[in-house]
Amino acid sequence: MRTRNFIDNSDLSDDAKLDAHEALRVTLKSAEATISVNNFAQNHLPQEKRTTYTEFMVEKDFPQNAVSKDIEYIKTRLRKRRSYGFSNGVVILTPPEHTQDYMEIAPTEDGEYTVVLIKGQLQQQK
Structure with a gap:
């Protein structure tokens, strides 16, 4: 939800917001067991938003290291x-x-x- 809030409240264009939301959904549903703020930023956000996103996540107390995904929670939330x-x-x-x-x-x-x-x-x- 934190990343979604960042995307929704950013000054990204509507198309870029849709792309970022879809990238988040795909990332969360992927077979990878972990997710990290830095990897998401590097792979899916424009360069000018990466630092802002990372700082936002730090402010929200989200770990900066890779964290395990809660697969069951994701399955119910991200159909x-x-x-x-x-x-x-x-x-x-x-x-x-x-x-x-x-x-x-x-x-x-x-x-x-x-x-x-x-x-x-x-x-x-x-």
């Missing part, structure tokens, strides 16, 4: 999201299960548009 991509570059990401319970996708009769109906209210825009 792969579904991704719906459209011809204009718009992408909608959803939780992995029961998408049909909260979202409907249908083309218009002329096939020019796609109507997406989401059963819920907008809570945030990033």
